[in-house]
Amino acid sequence: MKKVSRLMFSALAFLTIGSTMAVSIGAVSADEVADTKASMTNLSAENSALLAKLSAAQDKVASIDSQVSNKTVAIDDAQKNIASTDKEITEVAQKIVKVQAEVQSRKAVLKEQVIALQKRAGDSVSGNVYVDFIVNSDSFSDMVSRASVVGKLNQANKEAMDAVANSESKLATLKQEQVTKKANLVNTKAQLEKDQAQLTSLKVDAENEQASFQQEVDGHKTQLASLQSQLDAQTAAAVEAAKKETEKATIAPTVAPKTGSDNTPAPTPAKTTTVAPSGANTGSLVGNALQFIGTPYVWGGAQPGGFDCSGLVWYAAKMAGISLPRTSQEQSTVGTKVSLSELQPGDLVFWGGVGSAHHVGIYIGGGSYVHAPTEGQNVTTMSMQYYKPDFGRRL
Numbered sequence: 533m534k535k536v537s538r539l540m541f542s543a544l545a546f547l548t549i550g551s552t553m554a555v556s557i558g559a560v561s562a563d564e565v566a567d568t569k570a571s572m573t574n575l576s577a578e579n580s581a582l583l584a585k586l587s588a589a590q591d592k593v594a595s596i597d598s599q600v601s602n603k604t605v606a607i608d609d610a611q612k613n614i615a616s617t618d619k620e621i622t623e624v625a626q627k628i629v630k631v632q633a634e635v636q637s638r639k640a641v642l643k644e645q646v647i648a649l650q651k652r653a654g655d656s657v658s659g660n661v662y663v664d665f666i667v668n669s670d671s672f673s674d675m676v677s678r679a680s681v682v683g684k685l686n687q688a689n690k691e692a693m694d695a696v697a698n699s700e701s702k703l704a705t706l707k708q709e710q711v712t713k714k715a716n717l718v719n720t721k722a723q724l725e726k727d728q729a730q731l732t733s734l735k736v737d738a739e740n741e742q743a744s745f746q747q748e749v750d751g752h753k754t755q756l757a758s759l760q761s762q763l764d765a766q767t768a769a770a771v772e773a774a775k776k777e778t779e780k781a782t783i784a785p786t787v788a789p790k791t792g793s794d795n796t797p798a799p800t801p802a803k804t805t806t807v808a809p810s811g812a813n814t815g816s817l818v819g820n821a822l823q824f825i826g827t828p829y830v831w832g833g834a835q836p837g838g839f840d841c842s843g844l845v846w847y848a849a850k851m852a853g854i855s856l857p858r859t860s861q862e863q864s865t866v867g868t869k870v871s872l873s874e875l876q877p878g879d880l881v882f883w884g885g886v887g888s889a890h891h892v893g894i895y896i897g898g899g900s901y902v903h904a905p906t907e908g909q910n911v912t913t914m915s916m917q918y919y920k921p922d923f924g925r926r927l
Contacts, residue, residue: 589742590919591883591891594841596735597831597906598860598890601840603728604832605858610721617714624707631700638689638696735907817878817927820848821894821902827911829904834858841892844904844911845880848894854927864889867925872916874924881921895924 821844830838834847842860849856857863864882875881877897882889893903896913901921904911 586746587919589738592738593735593742593906594883594891596731596738600728600731601831602859603724607721607724610717610724614714614717617710617717621707621710624703624710628700628703631696631703635696817848817852818894818896820851824911829907829909831907839904839911841904845892845894860889860892861887863892864925867927870924870926872924879924879926881924883922
């Protein structure tokens with residue numbers, strides 16, 4: 533009973549001190565604290581608006597990067613097709629040369645046949661070797677035999693020459709088709725390079741805008757930090773003043789029992805445990821991507837020497853035995869869609885729409901993801917607080 537009374541008295545004394553301190557704080561610095569808090573509120577609102585603009589600017593840069601990377605991949609494909617077409621043109625040209633040689637060979641054979649017939653025909657009667665060969669027969673049966681030989685020779689030679697001529701014509705047509713195809717590919721590549729140059733110029737403007745917003749955000753952070761320090765100092769001064777006033781106006785109460793007295797165990801402070809993303813360093817999609825932290829961003833890159841956003845995801849998935857399409861647009865259609873509140877490590881996060889996403893990363897847990905940001909930067913992790921994706925996909 534005495535123990536309960538002592539605890540009640542201590543509690544009442546504590547409430548008395550608290551009330552006195554509250555009154556004292558209000559008297560000492562209420563206006564200052566209120567003004568500082570109001571300034572922080574206004575500045576925080578401005579900072580939130582700037583963060584939204586910064587996010588939009590980052591989104592614009594990411595969108596341009598995606599387009600440039602896609603152009604780079606398309607240019608590489610066009611170059612491969614041009615090389616393949618060049619090879620085909622060379623092969624067709626070589627075949628044409630062989631056919632032309634066959635034509636010359638066939639003509640030489642015909643010439644030899646004519647010479648041989650002339651020798652066997654004897655004196656010329658009609659001026660036509662074949663007619664003379666038949667007319668100068670020794671007998672009727674010899675004439676029939678010679679006529680048959682001439683007919684067969686003529687038919688065979690005609691068929692051979694027609695076949696060669698057709699082959700040469702087809703090869704010539706094929707070569708022209710390949711030449712036209714190459715010309716179209718060269719024009720396509722030139723247009724892609726022109727588009728890429730224009731996008732690169734746009735990206736510079738977008739990055740300048742992003743840098744401007746970032747500078748303003750950094751300025752707001754500095755001001756907020758200064759105001760927070762000012763608020764902390766004002767609050768500390770008010771508490772100190774209240775303490776002194778309390779010491780003068782209040783008789784010291786009975787000391788409250790120490791924490792852990794009367795066999796009451798002291799509370800154990802809660803531990804904050806940081807859980808590593810599931811899959812990290814285990815060969816998973818997350819672990820595979822995290823090992824490339826610091827790798828430079830390269831447009832169209834999908835190798836350890838350099839990645840674009842979708843190239844990093846594609847390569848990390850390939851290492852994990854997962855087959856994914858190459859671009860962010862195609863990757864955004866794979867798997868099932870998940871909300872941002874239900875993300876799990878290993879889920880893909882996208883900016884844009886399904887089938888039209890312009891940026892992609894891999895969620896690693898704790899509200900963060902790993903991605904290849906933009907040209908001039910390296911593979912890194914980022915909090916969704918600063919650049920929030922639009923949706924997730926679970927493979």
